Amino acid sequence: MRFPRFGELFRPLHGWLVYLLVLTALSSGQAQAATHEQNKQWKSPSGAVLSYGVYPSQGRNRLLWMGAEYGEQRYEQAAAKYFAAHGVEVWLVDSLSAYDLPDLRSSRDKVPASDMQALLQFALQDGKQLALAGAGTNVIPLLNGVQLLQQAEQAQNAKIRSFDAVLIYPDLIKEVDTGAALHFLPATSHVRLNIALLQPQQSPRFWWLDKLKDTLQRGGSKVSIRVLPGVRDGFYERPNQSQHEMNEAKKLGKIMFDAWRKLVTDTST
């Protein structure tokens, strides 16, 4: 008779050990996420209750981010954590579900601008420096709110607040008249923002960036453009991501943070 070797002795336990390790890793990950993200709700003037995730940070900056154009938040949440880890608190807002609006393009313009204006004011209340973010059509309610806020300030002869804004593949098109004209939504040329515009190269919008930039500048916005090569609009939300899109999606936080930091640096110099 020989004594079993160490490996042989523990072989029956291998499955259980692996299971326990995975379970531990998962539960610690959940615990970590719970400490990083806080789910909050805010009641808007219209009565709609907006849900938002707070990724707290002690810094003086806050990013108000209209999230998840297509309901896929995985990469946005990771990006929000990246911002928080670098000293910028993030409020990741779900602007659609509060209004029982379907996840359609046309829904974005139905989010009451007065609610978005109030949300901006709420996010400004504690004196943090507010920056904005949004992707695709989710930029629409954000800009509608900014337009209303800035118009109100103008009407009161108050100082008009400008915001840094990171806009990813913003879809601000109102109407396409093929062969003739491209029309943008009114807010496009009625807000004053300091914009970092991140546009995937594999998109028809890439070819008309100059037109969007002109329209934004008409309202007094400053626009700096960064083209993202090899990816399509919605690259971090697509169900059919290419490998390159997946890799870029994992870098979303860094891409956005660098764009925001450059805005801040350029403004202060």
Add this chain to the structure above:
Amino acid sequence: MRVLLAFTLSLFIVFAHAADTGLHAVTPYPAQALALSDMNGKKFDLANYRGRVVLVNFWATYCPPCLKEMPSMERLQKRMAGKPFAILSVNVGEQNSDVQAFLKQVPVTFPILMDRDGIRLKAWKAFALPSSFVVDAQGRVRYAMFGGTEWDEHDSMDKLTALLPTH
């Protein structure tokens, strides 16, 4: 699955949202110049297509509706064989390798012109992909649309056939 459905639906809505959905008549205007080479360097010039109805289609391999309508364009070409009709498809901003990979999956026989720097797309004011223009035998744009369609279905076929010169 929910994400996939939402994304697909939203893409549809992107195209359904704007004003000029469907192949619609426009006030006739002279077509912009379109002189480009295909992947092999062969030159094509729309000006040489006078006397024929031409479907000019701007597209890219990353655009799902573009890919969906391509087989119907191939069928359209076959159904219009022998008639004064041609298709000039214009790939926007991509490399030969991108288009070649696509053609392995969806082989087409009509010319694919390469608008590598998007200059023709801009001149033609194709704001979305795909964008299509129907040019009559006199070189005037008669129909336009953005978004994909089934080109060999009645509506499109009837409109194209009505433009064909009678002799």
